[in-house]
Amino acid sequence: MEEIMCTPKEDLQDIVDNGIKFDLLAAETAMFLYETIGNYQSELADKNFEHLFGNIQLLLAKDIVLSISKIFDHNERFNLRSLYAAIKIIKNNAHELKIEYRVQLEERLGVWGLDRKCLIAMADSELTxxxxxxxxxxxxxxDDMKAIKNIRDKRLAHDECIDEAKISVILWQELDNLVELAKSIIGxxxxHYLGSLYETNGKYTLSEDALIESRSLVRLFRQAGIIS
Structure with a gap:
């Protein structure tokens, strides 16, 4: 059977739409749910639901770690749908990829510290x-990914016999920073390379979808009489 060759844009589209986008949605959804449960911890304890939702939080924490790990996975041996793979396609196909909304891209790079006067004079391939x-x-x-990779490899993917003191602690702020970074890069x-608005006015458009489940959970708490 003849192998179907995809264009660089099609490969990039596949990585984003069938990989990173869903992993990022999963990470944000789990984080919003985790925070929502934490916000009503005392109310859940009053109704004797603290153990149930504490275990749900543990499951959500695992999903957060796994989803973020997939987004930032870097392994040259496999064809991954990760940010590294997406950036590699952009780097290796600078002469083939068309820039959409170029003025906005120049403005964004200007915010990141580049001289826009120099950017304007560049060809699309040079800018890419x-x-x-x-x-x-x-x-x-x-080092930034060490704690996440440690927990993923030694506790989630494998149950390694290792001293718990050697398992790095992940701070919530670190997870939040990685999610925000992923949203910025996907934007x-x-x-600018897929022509789909993943970011408008500095906000990641799919974050609203990630809030649906946590809002539903709050409505459930109200209907169950757990909160007023």
Whole structure:
């Protein structure tokens, strides 16, 4: 059977639409649900639901770690749908990818510290090379991902016999920062190389979808008489 060759844009679209987008939605949804449960911890305890929702939070925490790990996964041996894979396509196909909404892209890069007067004079391919470099520079370091990778590898993917003191602690702010970074990068890739508005007025458009479940949970709490 003849192998179907995809264009760089089609490959990029697949990575974003069939991978990163869903992992990011899963991470944000789980984080909103986790926070919502935490906001009503005392009310749940009053109704003897603290153990049930405490266990739900543990499941949500696992989903958050796994989803963020997939978004930032970096392994050259596999064809991954991760941010690294998306940036690599942009870097390697700078002469083929068309820039959509170029003025807005120049403005965004200007906010990141580049001289827009220089950007205006560049061809699309030259600007795309700059974009790929800047996105790579913004990606988290190995140290930034160490705690997440540690828990994923030694507790979620495998149950390794290891001293718990050697398992790094993940701070909530670190998870939030990684999600915000992913949204920012997808905003650049989606808006300017796929022509889809993943970001408008500085806000990630799919974050509203991630709030649906937590809002439903609040309505459930009200109907169940857990909160007023």
């Amino acid at each position: 090379i700059i974009v790929a470099k800047m996105l790579n520079d913004k990606m988290p370091s190995k 650049i890739i989606g808006n």
